[in-house]
Amino acid sequence: xxxxxxxxxxxxxxxxxxxxxxxxxxxxxxxxxxxxxxxxxxxxxxxxxxxxxxxxxxxxxxxxxxxxxxxxxxxxxxxxxxxxxxxxxxxxxxxxxxxxxxxxxxxxxxxxxxxxxxxxxxxxxxxxxxxxxxxxxxxxxxxxxxxxxxxxxxxxxxxxxxxxxxxxxxxxxxxxxxxxxxxxxxxxxxxxxxxxxxxxxxxxxxxxxxxxxxxx
Numbered sequence: 001x002x003x004x005x006x007x008x009x010x011x012x013x014x015x016x017x018x019x020x021x022x023x024x025x026x027x028x029x030x031x032x033x034x035x036x037x038x039x040x041x042x043x044x045x046x047x048x049x050x051x052x053x054x055x056x057x058x059x060x061x062x063x064x065x066x067x068x069x070x071x072x073x074x075x076x077x078x079x080x081x082x083x084x085x086x087x088x089x090x091x092x093x094x095x096x097x098x099x100x101x102x103x104x105x106x107x108x109x110x111x112x113x114x115x116x117x118x119x120x121x122x123x124x125x126x127x128x129x130x131x132x133x134x135x136x137x138x139x140x141x142x143x144x145x146x147x148x149x150x151x152x153x154x155x156x157x158x159x160x161x162x163x164x165x166x167x168x169x170x171x172x173x174x175x176x177x178x179x180x181x182x183x184x185x186x187x188x189x190x191x192x193x194x195x196x197x198x199x200x201x202x203x204x205x206x207x208x209x210x211x212x213x214x215x216x
Contacts, residue, residue, distance in 0.1 A: 001051045002163035004210055005202050006146055007031075009055060011048040012162035013040065023161040024072045027150065027204050028052060029143060031121025033062040036080065037150050038073045038206065045076020049083060062119065065090040067152035067206070068131040068138030069098050081106040090117060092139045094132045111139055113194070121145070127194050129154065130187045142198050149200040154181060157208030167215035170200055 004010040007030040014021050026048065027037035034056055039045045052061070061084040066073040074095070080087060081104070088107045089099070096110045111117065117124040123144040131138035131153060142149050155173050174195045182188040203211035 001048070001055075004163060004165065004204070005148070005212075008146065008148060008202075008204065010163065010204070010210070011040070011044075011051065013044050013047075014160050014162070017158065020158040021160045022158055023207055025161070025204070025206060025210075028055060029122060029146065029148070030055065031119065032059075033119040033121060034059055035063045035065060035119070035122060035124075036061055037204070038066045039064060039076030039080060041071050041075040042079055044072075045079035049079060053083070060084055061087050063088050063090055063117070065117075065124070065141060065150075066095070067129065067140055067150070068092065069095045069133075073152075073206075074099075077104055077106065092128075092132065092137055094136045094138070111141075112137065125198075127191070127198075129191060130182055130184065135182075135184055135187060142200060147199070147201040148204055149198060149202070150204050150206075152206045155203055155205050155208075155211065157205070159208060161205070161207070161209040165210045165212050168211050168213065170198070170203075170213045171196075173203060173211060173213070 002010050009028045011026045013024050026040050088109055090109050090111055093110050096108050111126040113128040115126045125142045126139045128137040129140045140152050201214050
């Protein structure tokens with residue numbers, strides 16, 4: 001666990017990936033209504049749950065938001081549902097359809113392009129992100145109060161990124177998204193246009209090194 005910026009805590013695990021290391025991250029912005037960003041795998045969720053409970057200091061976890069249906073993003077949902085049975089899972093339309101088929105019985109709320117989630121201490125804006133199977137839309141999201149963009153797999157880098165921050169610019173990071181990441185040029189251009197309207201100070205990546213967008 002590390003306080004990566006402001007009141008944002010990062011939970012990380014390093015896994016081997018070919019000749020490189022690959023880091024998986026989850027995040028907890030501390031607010032009156034706590035929100036967990038991604039769960040990690042079931043094993044990782046079990047490992048980080050004690051730290052999350054310590055940070056919450058008796059508060060209930062209000063929401064879990066995850067960007068797309070993959071084990072490192074939502075595999076730990078059952079762990080958190082058992083501990084916090086009233087937690088609301090926020091996800092894409094495809095994930096909303098898929099979760100019950102895997103036996104998930106928690107509360108689910110669907111979000112997509114330009115939807116918002118407002119609570120005590122946060123304001124999330126959602127952007128469609130063609131990350132799901134067959135390029136269906138998942139979601140990425142921008143926390144407007146803190147000016148933090150949660151990028152999922154869009155701006156990943158290899159290496160051990162626990163509590164590591166590099167400097168870049170938002171424009172450069174958006175420009176770097178290419179057809180290797182979004183293998184459909186039209187969908188890629190739509191995503192870049194949607195992202196260009198944002199102005200984050202910080203990018204909380206799903207993998208690798210977080211990014212300070214205003215180093216000066």
